[in-house]
Amino acid sequence: MPVPTALVPFDPIPALNDPDYRSACAGVAGNCAASWGLRVINSRNILVYGAGIYSFFSDYSTTCSTFTAGQSCQARIVSIEGWADNVNIYNLNTIGSQSMLNRDGAMVAYYNDNVNVFPSTVAVYKSN
Numbered sequence: 001m002p003v004p005t006a007l008v009p010f011d012p013i014p015a016l017n018d019p020d021y022r023s024a025c026a027g028v029a030g031n032c033a034a035s036w037g038l039r040v041i042n043s044r045n046i047l048v049y050g051a052g053i054y055s056f057f058s059d060y061s062t063t064c065s066t067f068t069a070g071q072s073c074q075a076r077i078v079s080i081e082g083w084a085d086n087v088n089i090y091n092l093n094t095i096g097s098q099s100m101l102n103r104d105g106a107m108v109a110y111y112n113d114n115v116n117v118f119p120s121t122v123a124v125y126k127s128n
Contacts, residue, residue, distance in 0.1 A: 002058055002074070005033035017041050019079075024105060030075035030098060031058065037077040037094075044085035051089060052119070053077050055096030065096035071111040071120065076102050080127065087127035093119035101125060 005021070012018035019039070025032035037053035040046055055073040058064040064073040073096030080087060080103050092109075093116070094100045100109040100120055111120040 002031045002034055006035055007033050025075075028075050030072055032075040034074040034076075036079050037097075038079070040080045040084065040087055042082035042084075043087060044083075046084075046087040048089040048092070050091045051078075052093045053097075054094065054119070057096075067112075067115060071096055071098050073097065075099060076107075078102065080104070084127035089125040090123070092122040092125060095119045103127075 006019070007021055012020045014020075019036065021033040034055070037055070038048070038051065054065075055077060056062050056065045058073045063069050065071065075097070076099040077094050077097035078092065078101045080101070082104070089101070092100060094111065095118070098111055099107045100111055100114060100122060102108060108125070109122050114120040114122055
């Protein structure tokens with residue numbers, strides 16, 4: 001990553017719930033058009049326990065995956081979209097992403113607010 005971005009080679013197909021990076025990345029700084037590590041759409045009774053979602057590289061360089069570099073390999077890495085009934089994530093660990101968790105496009109967890117020893121860590125996320 002990031003070449004090519006997720007904008008090519010195919011257009012998104014809404015019927016398959018493909019992410020539309022052209023609209024979703026409008027106004028988002030950094031490497032936004034990168035694949036999601038986890039995407040939950042219109043779901044219920046989802047349990048993620050102990051997730052490690054990492055983006056270590058950008059153009060074959062690992063310098064973007066450090067706290068000093070601002071975890072800048074990609075802008076976002078986990079997305080929960082639409083209705084989410086009883087969606088729970090325990091021990092979410094991310095590396096290389098500025099936004100650890102987004103809900104309907106809005107940032108819920110920022111890496112710098114959740115710095116741990118090596119990854120950024122969110123102990124618990126509950127959708128409701």
